[in-house]
Amino acid sequence: MKAKFFLFPLMLITSLGISQTNAYEISFENAIHHEAKIRATFPNVSSDTLTVRMARSSPGRYAIHEFAKNVYAFKATDGMGNPLKITRHDPYSWKLSDHDGTIKINYTLFANRGDGTYSQIDETHAHLNMPATFMYAESLEDRKIEVMFRLREDLNWKVATQLPLVSGTTYSAPHLQYFMDSPTEISDFTLREFEVDGQTIQLALHHNGTNEEADAYFEKVKKTVFAEKEVYGELPDFDYDRYTFLACYIPNASGDGMEHRNSTVLTSTRSLADGGMDGNIGTVSHEFFHAWNVERIRPKTLEPFDFSKANMSGALWFAEGFTSYYTGLILCRARLMTPESYVDGLAGTFNYVWNSPARQFFNPIEMSYQAPFVDAATSVDPVNRDNTFISYYSYGSVLGLALDLSLRQNGLNLDDYMKLIWQKYGKKEIPYTIENLHQTLNEYAGKPFGDRFFNSFIYDSQMPDYKSLFESVGVVLKQHSEVPYFGVDAELDGDGHGEIKGNPKMGSPAYEAGLDKGDILTNINGENFPDGIEFDAFISKFKPGEVLKVDFKRFGLLKSTYVTLRPSTMYTIVAKKNETLTKKQRNVRKEWLKLK
Structure with missing residues (x-):
């Protein structure tokens, strides 16, 4: 059993005993109406006032999420059951005073979103993300925590979590950070597991399918695990020698994935029988790669994680983006995707990034800073992200691709760079800075190479020479100048009109012509849009250089x-047939995709 994550030495924890343990209990009598009853006891409180609060952020998410909005029927008493004085100064905390050294709280939680951030309680499961579920006392964050899950035996519920078992249905955490990072799935799930180098990899699968489907999917999970282990040369040392995939593939879930230290949440409405066998495995690939990159290869800007505010990092292009690059690559290497499908699939992300006007405003570091505004964040006022934002997932992914192919032109590769980062920072659990990433690339590939990559593509927002990079692995990158480019997406209504649904891209023909989101296109060159035709198909009958008279309604x-x-700015990416490659191209592609 690994215990290096404890903030307290083991002997000190033992000497403090149960009196220094914060205890929680959660029950689900009214699961049909999405409620949980939660009780917590904070013993040996030495301060006159104890503040308990609901979190405002969750590990792996970077935006504010006001979990306190789903809490009601709050009560607080001392150890003898006497009501405490409760003072409220903000929406997410409760100040408790006039106690006798012990504080007990009770409250009801409403929870009905099953994903990687929120909690969902119904008669199919209790899907718990801890920040969305449990109040905490920040001043007592170093204390041990025990939580008892009162299961619905009538629903055959059982517990899957990275938390270690104490006894019965009581689990523990060494401190608040670990507790909040430990999602828990309580349901009648199917469990599969296998051993790798003395560690257990588990799949707790909550789904409505068959055991045969579970077995087939589990084989895909195993192939993914082994392919990712090959990148780093070893698995992380998981706490308690166990890693758990918490998969909910049910109609009432919301599609998501969220990494944690020794587990990951995987949620989808797709069943394994309805496209989920292949559709959901990409999330497995992405989230398990995080067991190295972000959980242990950890940005210094996210340590420690602050549950009271949005957490901002400029390293998400690496933490999320490079992980996204490996997501599809791993599936290809694991033979869960054909090389042709993998290469063809690069085009969508590639076009999204390199055709965006947003690069004139922010480099990848600054794009990462936008996470608190976009990572499942909500707002009601319109924004201009069509023109000002590129997802750090996508931006980092295409930069990871460029770095990998650039390194391979020099007899190196991204896998070995990631291994070096792992050995220097991740394995030792030393949080890194962007400067550390830069210095390590200089160490691995030479200072001129490392400086050029970071100065051009990380600290600046230039575009790599992808044409030559793709050519090195026998892949053709091409733009089609004969295809016309208008510059907006319009949804046709069947009455010969079309509504512009998004902000026109800066510099596009539609933008320069003064068209805007919400405009109703009534005709082009005097012609209405025929029934059953898509807008792009209608525009395709014209040629670049043609001038179109556009009539429209605004307000x-x-x-x-x-x-x-203008000519289309979109790219196609196609792998050449193997027999047409040079020997060098064939060898580099073989190493890149790990082909036999």
């Missing part, structure tokens, strides 16, 4: 403008 008023079509 109920008829207007006209002229749009000059």
Whole structure:
């Protein structure tokens, strides 16, 4: 059993005993209406006032999530059951005073979103993310925690979690950080597990399918685990020698994935029989890669995680983006995706990143800073992210691709760079800075190479020479100048009109012509849109350079403008047939995709 994550030495924990343990109990009598009853006891409170609060953020998420909004029927007493004085100064905390050294709280939680951030309680399961579920006392964050899950035996519920078992249905955590990072799935799940180098990898699968489907999917999970282990040369040392996939593939879930130290949440509405066998395995690939990259290869800016505010990091292009690069690559290497499908699939992300005007505003580090505004964040006012934001997942992914292919032109590769980062920082659990990533690339590939990559593509937002990089592995990158480019997405209504649904891209023909989101296109060159045709298909009958007269309505008023079509800026990415490759291209592609 590994115990290096404890903040307290083991002997000190033993000497403090149960009196220094914060205890929780949660029950689900009213699961049908999505409620849980939660009780907590904080013993030996030495301060006159103890503040308990609900979190405002969750590990792996970077935006604010006001979990306190789902808490009600709050009560607080001392050890003898006497009511305490409760003072509220903000929406997410309760100040408790006039106690006798012991504070007990009771409250009801409403929870009905099953994903990687929130909790969901119903008669199919209790899907618990701890920050969305349990109040905590920040001043007591170093204390041990025990939590008892009162199961619905009538529903055949059992517990899957990375928390170690104490006894019965009581589990423990060495301190608050570990507790909050430990999602728990309580349901009638199917369990599969296998051993790797003395450690157990578990799949706790909550689904409505068959055992045969579970077995087939588990084989895909195993192949993914082994392919990712090969990148780093070893698995992390999981606490308690166990890693658990918490998979909920049920109609009432919300699609998501969220990594944690020794487990990951996987949620999807797709059943294994309805496309989920292949559709869900990508999330497995992404989240398990995080067991190295982000959980142990950890940005210094996210340590320690602050549950009271949004957590910002400039390293998400690496932590999330490079992980996204490996997501599909791993599936290809594990033979869960064909090389042709993998290469073809690069085009969507590639076009999204390199056709975005947002690079003129932010580099990858600054894009990462936007996470608190986009990572499942909510707002009601319109934004201009079509023109100002590129997902750090996608941006980092195509930069990871560029770095990998660039290194391979020099007889190196991204796998070995990641191994070096792992050995220097992840395995030792030393949080890194972006400067550390830069210095390590200099160490691995030479200072001129490392400086050029970071100065051009990380500290700046230039585009790598992908044409030559792809050519090195026998892949063709091509733009189609004969295809016209208008510059907006329009949804046709069947009455010959079309509504512009998104902000036109800066610099596009539609943008320059003064069209905007919400405009209703009534005709082009005097012609209405025929029934059953897509907008892009209608535009495709014209040629680049043609000038189109566009009539439209804005705020109920008829207007006209002229749009000059340009050649399409979209790329296609196609792998050449193996027999057409040079020997060098064939060898580099073979190493890149780990082909036999």
